[in-house]
Amino acid sequence: MRAIVWQPDGRLEEVADWPAPAPAEDEALVRVRAAGICSTDLHMVSGRLDFAKPPWVLGHEIAGSIERVGSRVVGWQAGDRVVVDPVIGCGSCRSCLSGRKYLCPDGGEIGTTTGSGGYGAYVAVKPGNLYRLPDALSYEEGAMMEPLNCTLGAIDRARNIAGARVAVFGGGPAGQLFAQLAHVYGAASVTLFDKREETLALGLRLGADEAVHLSLGGESQYGAGAVFDVVVEASGSVDAVRSCLERVAPGGTIVLYGLNGSDAPSIPSDRIVAKDLGVVTCISAPLLWDRGIRLVESGRVDVGAIVSDRVPFGAGAAFLNELTGRKRQVVKAMLIEEGADGT
Ligand SMILES: [Zn+2]
Numbered sequence: 582m583r584a585i586v587w588q589p590d591g592r593l594e595e596v597a598d599w600p601a602p603a604p605a606e607d608e609a610l611v612r613v614r615a616a617g618i619c620s621t622d623l624h625m626v627s628g629r630l631d632f633a634k635p636p637w638v639l640g641h642e643i644a645g646s647i648e649r650v651g652s653r654v655v656g657w658q659a660g661d662r663v664v665v666d667p668v669i670g671c672g673s674c675r676s677c678l679s680g681r682k683y684l685c686p687d688g689g690e691i692g693t694t695t696g697s698g699g700y701g702a703y704v705a706v707k708p709g710n711l712y713r714l715p716d717a718l719s720y721e722e723g724a725m726m727e728p729l730n731c732t733l734g735a736i737d738r739a740r741n742i743a744g745a746r747v748a749v750f751g752g753g754p755a756g757q758l759f760a761q762l763a764h765v766y767g768a769a770s771v772t773l774f775d776k777r778e779e780t781l782a783l784g785l786r787l788g789a790d791e792a793v794h795l796s797l798g799g800e801s802q803y804g805a806g807a808v809f810d811v812v813v814e815a816s817g818s819v820d821a822v823r824s825c826l827e828r829v830a831p832g833g834t835i836v837l838y839g840l841n842g843s844d845a846p847s848i849p850s851d852r853i854v855a856k857d858l859g860v861v862t863c864i865s866a867p868l869l870w871d872r873g874i875r876l877v878e879s880g881r882v883d884v885g886a887i888v889s890d891r892v893p894f895g896a897g898a899a900f901l902n903e904l905t906g907r908k909r910q911v912v913k914a915m916l917i918e919e920g921a922d923g924t
């Protein structure tokens with residue numbers, strides 16, 4: 582099959598005859614129509630995250646259509662439009678049985694730690710990892726369901742959003758989703774902090790009430806005493822973790838979402854104790870996929886507006902090399918199969 586392969590020399594290269602995944606009798610073969618480019622993928626290529634070794638087909642944000650199903654698959658058929666939950670679990674350990682398959686010791690994530698991912702033309706998936714993509718939604722919106730699922734899980738765990746003053750650090754895709762979700766969950770106000778004008782403007786369009794421009798050092802003149810009931814770290818920056826601790830009100834909640842790739846401690850734990858803070862995070866929310874899809878279908882959350890770059894698959898390798906070489910900046914880039922309904 583055609584695939585964009587992360588090669589041992591650190592470059593991404595389109596290969597015409599990469600082996601397609603062979604689906605088992607209890608799996609479906611999904612033709613990938615849209616695949617999100619995640620900063621996790623870029624961090625893996627740059628060596629900041631070592632989830633897999635090249636050669637490797639990345640991509641865990643996947644929507645497509647079923648090409649064929651194995652003989653033991655019930656309820657799905659060729660042609661069905663689907664969203665893929667990339668997290669795999671054994672299905673029988675304590676973690677899997679308690680709804681946390683992402684902690685399964687024998688589990689993994691398609692495209693990140695196991696299998697062949699969405700940068701290839703096909704992925705093999707068990708029915709338990711498939712969700713129906715409503716007809717009204719594009720494949721591109723379908724591929725955004727994975728980042729939406731993770732951010733939704735984090736907001737859901739923060740619990741006390743209604744009426745809260747919420748701050749979001751980082752206006753990337755996750756930050757844009759957090760700002761919208763906080764708004765939908767009834768926040769009294771949503772304040773977005775970022776260093777880029779374009780992402781702040783986007784945040785204001787999508788649900789943030791105010792946008793604060795940070796200097797390159799991460800400082801801001803924003804009211805020194807202003808505090809927030811819930812602060813979300815969605816930038817992956819160590820500086821932002823510190824800002825979150827300063828800006829959170831006593832008794833408030835910190836949502837740690839971004840990975841910063843530095844193994845050094847970035848949290849003065851005494852301040853968490855002294856301020857009586859709650860700390861939550863989320864890497865996957867297996868029970869919330871349907872809710873995320875409904876939030877988009879109902880128009881409450883706009884995931885399409887976050888996609889800044891739609892890249893035809895054939896141009897994907899060159900585009901990815903520009904991203905990893907830091908020659909290009911995006912909010913959210915999406916690989917789109919040529920001819921698929923991207924929008
Ligand atoms: Zn991702």
Ligand SMILES: [Zn+2]
Nearest residue numbers: 671674677685
């Ligand atoms: Zn398990």
